[in-house]
Amino acid sequence: RIEQPVVIVVFGASGDLSKRKLIPALYQLAYQNLLPANFTLLGFARTPYTDDEFRELAREGVTQYSTAGFDEHLWRWFSQNLFYMSGNYDDLESFQALAKRLEELDAERNTGGNYLFYLATPPSVFKPITSLIAETGLCCRTSADHLRRIVIEKPFGHDLESAKDLNQHLLNLFDEDQIYRIDHYLGKETVQNILVFRFGNGIFEPIWNRNYVDHVQITVAETLGIGDRGGYYDKAGAIRDMLQNHMMQLLALTAMEPPVAFDAEDVRDQKVNALRSIRPLDPEEVDQWVVRAQYGPGVSEGQEIPAYLEEKGVDPHSTTETYVAWKTEIDNWRWNGVPFYLRTGKALAGKVTEINIVFRKPPLMLFANLIANPNTQVPPSNVLTLRIQPDEGIRLTFDAKRPGPAVNVERVAMDFSYSESFGKDPGDAYERLLLDAILGDTTLFIRRDEIEVAWERITRILNGWKMQEEKAAQAGKRLRLPRYAAGTWGPKEADELLARDGRYWRNPH
Numbered sequence: 001r002i003e004q005p006v007v008i009v010v011f012g013a014s015g016d017l018s019k020r021k022l023i024p025a026l027y028q029l030a031y032q033n034l035l036p037a038n039f040t041l042l043g044f045a046r047t048p049y050t051d052d053e054f055r056e057l058a059r060e061g062v063t064q065y066s067t068a069g070f071d072e073h074l075w076r077w078f079s080q081n082l083f084y085m086s087g088n089y090d091d092l093e094s095f096q097a098l099a100k101r102l103e104e105l106d107a108e109r110n111t112g113g114n115y116l117f118y119l120a121t122p123p124s125v126f127k128p129i130t131s132l133i134a135e136t137g138l139c140c141r142t143s144a145d146h147l148r149r150i151v152i153e154k155p156f157g158h159d160l161e162s163a164k165d166l167n168q169h170l171l172n173l174f175d176e177d178q179i180y181r182i183d184h185y186l187g188k189e190t191v192q193n194i195l196v197f198r199f200g201n202g203i204f205e206p207i208w209n210r211n212y213v214d215h216v217q218i219t220v221a222e223t224l225g226i227g228d229r230g231g232y233y234d235k236a237g238a239i240r241d242m243l244q245n246h247m248m249q250l251l252a253l254t255a256m257e258p259p260v261a262f263d264a265e266d267v268r269d270q271k272v273n274a275l276r277s278i279r280p281l282d283p284e285e286v287d288q289w290v291v292r293a294q295y296g297p298g299v300s301e302g303q304e305i306p307a308y309l310e311e312k313g314v315d316p317h318s319t320t321e322t323y324v325a326w327k328t329e330i331d332n333w334r335w336n337g338v339p340f341y342l343r344t345g346k347a348l349a350g351k352v353t354e355i356n357i358v359f360r361k362p363p364l365m366l367f368a369n370l371i372a373n374p375n376t377q378v379p380p381s382n383v384l385t386l387r388i389q390p391d392e393g394i395r396l397t398f399d400a401k402r403p404g405p406a407v408n409v410e411r412v413a414m415d416f417s418y419s420e421s422f423g424k425d426p427g428d429a430y431e432r433l434l435l436d437a438i439l440g441d442t443t444l445f446i447r448r449d450e451i452e453v454a455w456e457r458i459t460r461i462l463n464g465w466k467m468q469e470e471k472a473a474q475a476g477k478r479l480r481l482p483r484y485a486a487g488t489w490g491p492k493e494a495d496e497l498l499a500r501d502g503r504y505w506r507n508p509h
């Protein structure tokens with residue numbers, strides 16, 4: 001439970017993120033009785049609303065998206081702590097009015113001058129908002145006696161240079177420990193459990209390396225198309241939307257060395273080391289390592305999905321990828337020679353996020369001819385699957401003798417399921433992250449160097465693609481990306497990427 005009083009100022013409070021995630025997450029914290037008695041939220045956005053209109057919007061968010069359901073009694077308490085003001089993100093007067101409103105709220109509600117500023121806005125206004133917060137003295141380095149923090153959503157930059165520039169801007173105004181860069185994947189229970197699973201048990205870590213692991217696959221698959229997010233997505237693509245942030249985090253947690261202690265700096269030091277060990281790609285060789293594609297029309301989970309190029313807000317000649325697969329290597333002692341294959345896409349055959357650690361085959365395949373398997377090559381049978389979502393759990397696959405007089409070998413599994421073992425599904429990522437931001441724990445937030453090294457590796461891929469586009473333009477041609485039908489597991493080029501290494505994607509069942 002948070003004892004410290006605090007006002008959470010949400011910039012972009014009238015938007016989607018606030019309605020779908022932030023307000024429901026705070027309500028869920030209230031449901032668990034984790035919020036302080038005088039908890040206060042002040043929404044700030046351009047749209048003019050009264051407090052009551054904002055509360056109505058929040059009510060819709062809670063009824064639609066809260067995992068704790070809706071309780072009228074709790075809602076009455078919760079909603080009276082919600083306030084709203086409208087203003088412009090780049091206007092000094094609006095921020096002076098904000099400062100005044102915060103003073104009033106402080107006096108009325110005894111919130112002790114503690115402010116958590118949450119930037120749930122488009123990235124184009126990150127700089128003006130933070131400049132004005134500093135200029136009006138609402139948050140600055142010297143605010144040490146009060147809680148003054150900035151939580152900043154993704155996208156954090158669109159390439160290495162812009163990420164560095166934003167970091168520099170923020171660090172000119174605030175201290176690193178006041179800046180909370182969010183990646184909501186780190187708030188997921190199953191993602192945090194990667195560390196507990198690896199370093200809280202004695203039996204997995206000794207085989208978590210090149211001597212036993214053949215390769216690693218990380219899949220983040222989604223069934224929906226881009227829907228009405230075309231305007232944003234066409235500028236981002238799968239690489240910026242998912243790979244640079246969420247998937248790099250999954251990779252870092254899977255590959256990192258044990259931290260000295262379980263605290264923010266030690267954990268993040270090791271993640272940075274893992275990211276720095278990712279082999280830098282030569283942009284000229286991008287096609288050897290990366291596949292990008294766009295969805296064509298199809299049906300996913302019973303829903304008709306149009307071709308990406310026909311989606312609203314998408315340039316009909318767009319070369320933005322809705323799917324990306326990346327083969328990479330981690331050049332350190334633990335992982336040398338073990339490829340990591342990452343893939344993510346929209347409009348795929350299933351919604352699933354999982355990490356597969358595929359172990360090597362036994363040195364001598366005594367039973368190879370007894371396995372009924374359509375693949376001509378016998379694939380390694382031992383796979384440890386960390387299922388991040390849905391059906392959160394962990395599964396170990398191995399071969400067993402089917403009962404009977406003959407030796408018939410069949411693939412079986414040992415399963416751990418969160419809901420069966422703990423009697424409930426893991427909570428929402430934003431609950432945990434909001435709690436940590438208020439409590440001042442930065443372990444699950446991204447440090448400056450972490451974001452920059454992730455961008456450095458990703459920008460190499462972007463540069464490779466840029467070169468291809470320039471070449472095509474010079475030849476008077478238009479680049480056309482490979483296609484995959486919506487509702488499938490992606491383009492054939494991605495299958496080929498693994499087939500070249502004698503491997504294949506483990507598609508979830």
Ligand code: BG6
Binds near residue numbers: 222241242353
């Ligand atoms: C967001 C992306 O960061 O993550 C979305 O912008 C994506 O495109 C979402 O759908 C996936 O999050 P989750 O928690 O549903 O896996």
